[in-house]
Amino acid sequence: MPSKTLAxxxxxxxxxxxxxxVFSLPVEGxxxxxxxxxxxxxxxxxxxxxxxxxxxxxENGPPNASAIDGFNVFALSFLLTSGTADQAEEWVQxxxxxxxxxxxQYADAGIKxxxxxxxxxxxxxxxxxxxxxxxxxxxxxxxxxxLDGVDIDYEDFDAINxxxxxxETWLSNFTTQLRTELPQGQYLLTHxxxxxxxxxxxxxxxxxxxxxxxxxSLIDWYNVQFYNQGTSEYTNCSGLLxxxxxxxxxxxxxxxxASGVDLDKLVIGKPATSSDANNGYIAPAxxxxxxxxxxxQGWNAGAMVWEFPDAAASWISSVRSDSWPV
Numbered sequence: 524m525p526s527k528t529l530a531x532x533x534x535x536x537x538x539x540x541x542x543x544x545v546f547s548l549p550v551e552g553x554x555x556x557x558x559x560x561x562x563x564x565x566x567x568x569x570x571x572x573x574x575x576x577x578x579x580x581x582e583n584g585p586p587n588a589s590a591i592d593g594f595n596v597f598a599l600s601f602l603l604t605s606g607t608a609d610q611a612e613e614w615v616q617x618x619x620x621x622x623x624x625x626x627x628q629y630a631d632a633g634i635k636x637x638x639x640x641x642x643x644x645x646x647x648x649x650x651x652x653x654x655x656x657x658x659x660x661x662x663x664x665x666x667x668x669x670l671d672g673v674d675i676d677y678e679d680f681d682a683i684n685x686x687x688x689x690x691e692t693w694l695s696n697f698t699t700q701l702r703t704e705l706p707q708g709q710y711l712l713t714h715x716x717x718x719x720x721x722x723x724x725x726x727x728x729x730x731x732x733x734x735x736x737x738x739x740s741l742i743d744w745y746n747v748q749f750y751n752q753g754t755s756e757y758t759n760c761s762g763l764l765x766x767x768x769x770x771x772x773x774x775x776x777x778x779x780x781a782s783g784v785d786l787d788k789l790v791i792g793k794p795a796t797s798s799d800a801n802n803g804y805i806a807p808a809x810x811x812x813x814x815x816x817x818x819x820q821g822w823n824a825g826a827m828v829w830e831f832p833d834a835a836a837s838w839i840s841s842v843r844s845d846s847w848p849v
Contacts, residue, residue, distance in 0.1 A: 565711055565743045566595055566635065569825030569847055570790050571839055572674075572713075572746055574639060575610045576600035579832055584617040584625050585610075586831065588632035593839035593849040596635045596711070598674050600830070601642040602664060604652045611638050614668060626669060635671040637711055638664070641678065647697075648682035648690050654697040662704030672711025673701070674746060683720065686727025695737040702741040715746040715792065715827075718757060719771040721779040735784050744788040746827040747779075750803025757803050760813040763791070764820075776817060791817070792827035795834035807841035815845035 571594045575585065585597055599610040607615055614622065629636050640661055641647060647657060665673050675698070682690035701712055720730035729736075731745075749757040753770055757763045767775040773782060780786035793810055794800035805813070814826060826842055828834040840849045 565708070566633075568744070568787050568823050570596055570744055570827075571825050571843070572596040572598060572790060572792075572827040573831050573834055573839070574598045574600050574827075574829050575831040576642070577830055577832070578609070582613075584613060584621055585629070585636065586835075588628050588634055590835050591634065591831065591839075592632070592836040593843060594836075595633055596637060597629065597831075598637050598639040599670075600639040601645070601676070602638045602640045602661060602673075603642070603645045604647050604650065604657060605645075607664075614638070622669060635711055637672045637674055637713075638668075638670055639674040639676050639715070642676050643678045646679040646681065647677070648679045648693040654693045655700045658697045658700035659704060662701055665705060665710065672705060672713070672743075674711075674713045674715055675701075676715040676746075678717070683726055683728070683730050688728035688733070691728040691730065691733040691737070694734050698734070698738040698741055702738075707741065707743075711743055712741065713743050713746055715748060717748045717752060718767075718774045718779070719752055721747075721782060721784065722767075722771045722774040723782055725771070732782055732784070739784065739788075742788070744790055744824060745784070746790050746792050747776075748792045748829075750792065750794050750800040750829075752803060754802045758805060760809070760816055763805070763813055764817055776822065777820065786822055787824050789822070790824045790827045792829070795828050795830060795838055799829055799833055807838055811842050811845045814842065818846045 573591055573594045573596070575597065579586075585599070591597060599614050601608050602611045626636060661673055677694060679690060682693070698712070705712060714731075714734070716731040719725065721732055722730075723732060735742075749763055753768070755762075756768060756771060757775070762768065762775060764776045765778065767773060767778060773779070776789055776791065777786070779789055791814065794804050797804040810826070826839070828838065843849055
């Protein structure tokens with residue numbers, strides 16, 4: 524958790540403690556604004572994140588919190604430059620009453636509910652979307668529909684591969700404006716880059732190493748996609764944690780951290796099943812071993828999975844079993 528976030532929480536909880544001791548007021552005595560800030564504040568690591576894009580027959584919004592026990596962030600996918608799609612659109616359609624009930628249930632279970640923006644079908648930089656206007660639109664949507672924050676699943680490969688720095692500039696300006704509208708400590712702001720975008724020297728603009736240098740302090744953590752990058756990439760603990768291949772050099776977990784990215788912001792992302800990605804799948808039991816190995820070396824960021832319902836409570840229970848048992 525960033526130091527600024529910790530400072531905000533410290534002040535808030537200090538106020539609560541002072542009020543309780545002097546006036547014997549319970550936490551419920553806080554204003555609705557103060558309670559909302561505490562509820563939305565970034566949780567401490569480890570982060571266990573699950574995305575939801577797929578249609579599930581008979582559903583009416585996100586699943587019951589018990590179905591995803593063991594996760595602490597649920598990402599509705601996607602909010603596009605053209606508007607809402609899939610689970611983000613369903614969140615709109617279920618109505619205010621259902622949204623309020625689900626948000627309350629998730630809050631009681633310690634689960635943050637966020638929206639994921641862009642995804643693989645949206646190319647905001649290449650399509651000419653204005654970074655500031657796009658950030659303002661997304662932030663307004665998050666506030667309107669009472670979510671805890673936003674995840675930026677930027678996959679504009681053409682813009683990054685162009686190598687002229689335009690993608691990195693767009694992302695930096697966009698992230699800065701998002702943080703202006705969604706203040707740190709009050710809303711979550713995460714990014715979900717593919718792991719190779721942290722590979723030094725591979726991209727003319729620096730890809731996410733540049734983004735992290737420019738605005739990393741504004742980003743709560745990275746849900747790193749260690750999949751869809753080649754049939755033999757990140758498929759065992761060594762390749763995932765310490766020694767990536769020559770195709771994407773220095774893009775394993777600890778190698779990314781050695782390039783200057785905060786280790787505790789690097790959440791390991793994997794597909795739930797082999798059918799949820801083109802490649803990069805690791806069986807939950809093996810992934811559990813990898814997480815345990817990383818934890819013993821000082822890492823504690825957590826794990827991300829694509830996607831519900833192929834992953835749910837049983838998946839994360841297995842993945843956490845050797846490190847943070849549910």
